[in-house]
Amino acid sequence: MSVVVIIVVIVVVAVVLGLGLRSRTANDGVDSFRRQIDALSPEARKPTIDQVKSAERLDDDDRADGDDSAP
Amino acid sequence: MARDLAIDLGTANTLVYMKGRGIVLNEPSVIALNRQTGEVLATGREAWQMIGRTPGYIVAVRPLRGGAITDFEITERMIRLLLQRVGVSRFTRPKVVICVPSAITEVERRAVTDAARRAGAADANLIEQPMAAAIGADLPIDEPVGNMVIDIGGGTSETAVISLGGIVALEAVRVGSFDIDAAIQNYVRREHGIAIGERTAEEIKVAIGSADPTHDENQAEVRGRDLMTGLPKTVLLTPEEVRFAIEDVISSIVSSVIRCLSKAPPELSQDFLVRGMYLVGGGGLLRGLAERIERETEVPVKMSNVPLEAVVLGAGHVIEHYEALKGMFMGARR
Ligand SMILES: Nc1ncnc2c1ncn2[C@@H]1O[C@H](COP(=O)(O)OP(=O)(O)O)[C@@H](O)[C@H]1O
Ligand SMILES: [Mg+2]
Secondary structure (H helix, E strand, O other), X not given: OHHHHHXXXXXXXXXXXXXXXXXXXXXXXXXXXXXXXXHOOHHHHHHHHHHHHHHHHHHHHHHOOOOOOOO | OXXXXXXXXXXXXXXXXXXXXXXXXEEEOOEEEEOOOOOEEEXXXXXXXXXXXXXXXXXXXXOOOOOOOOOHHHHHHHXXXXXXXXXXXXXXXXXXXXXXXXXXXXXHHHHHHHHHHHOOOOEEEEEEHHXXXXXXXXXXXXXXXXXXXXXXXXXXXXXXXXXXXXXXXXXXXXXXXXXXXXXXXXXXXXXXXXXXXXXXXXXXXXXXXXOXXXXXXXXXXXXXXXXXXXXXXXXXXXXXXXHHHHHHHHHHHHHHHHHHHHHOOHHHHHHHHHHOEEEEOHHHHOEOHHHHHHHHHOOOEXXXXXXXXXXXXXXXXXXXXXXXXXXXXXOOOO
């Protein structure tokens, strides 16, 4: 009798845990995808891409001496 | 404190982006070695200046030349020297993101990440070059629209269609701007009987090379060694001759772009007609190339305004947003 109750309890707990885990991983997917897409937005990228302007000034002088990649 | 790094390990040029600082290094991917002892004598611009001008015991090589790693040991030493030069040591352990040609094999990938770890990186991950190029060229890849980027480097040409932060179609060939240099070298040897070095061929390409007729066309004086007499000699080369010499290379680059277009799902391919394709990489700067691709594909081609830096800026952006973007590493996606 008590053995049956224990088994039932274990099964219920396992099912609840399983569902909880599954929904958590599902949400994780949504969250991390959202984070990735947000980090790729033009607003997020602006500071990085703007850095090239300061870098361009830096290597202007060493490009003059015959860099193979200078236009 | 360790500053995380992004590296564009190009076949022709290597660029390094430091988190919070921007681009801190930009130089040719060349290493000069003592042939007998194997010692490294120079790297970067200094080694580049030695190409074709070394005495017998020195050899100046581009380890990634063909978009593949031909010599693992030399590549590893190049990566280690590179990281040392930007201040990486066993005490500073930064995270490193490296862009490699998409066509490299699993074994080559491991070699690159292992080399970075051995040089002191706490963690080393790779991302595909065209993906980084699209991020750096400021394409709206966060939207569900078709973004197409064509990256023409020294040894490789890679075209990719990107939507919602992922690669939808990719076409990578081991043909690039170095092959144009080689075609010019062969033509001048065959038709004018003079031998020229690879750097001279590159200068001719940049000065008068074109993929389609352009408005201002000039001839160029070419100096080399006469194959018959062995003496220095000058000849005149016309832009038509150069176009003829490089035609095979240009048409294989254009065909690879067309193959990529044909791999794209129809919903995305209609986007290209409106949005165009973006050209990046030093090879994309060849006169008339954008026009030529546009003429053959009937899709507008736009030049990125950071053609040489787009890849390292894209990788740099991933380093700036490491946690959010780590799902973009090669091997992270299923
Ligand atoms: N103005 C130009 N016209 C034609 N080719 C160019 C020009 N500028 C650079 N290149 C070529 O671009 C190549 C380097 O491009 P890059 O994007 O740095 O290559 P990689 O990414 O493979 O290192 C070299 O072969 C160089 O000769
Ligand atoms: Mg490149």
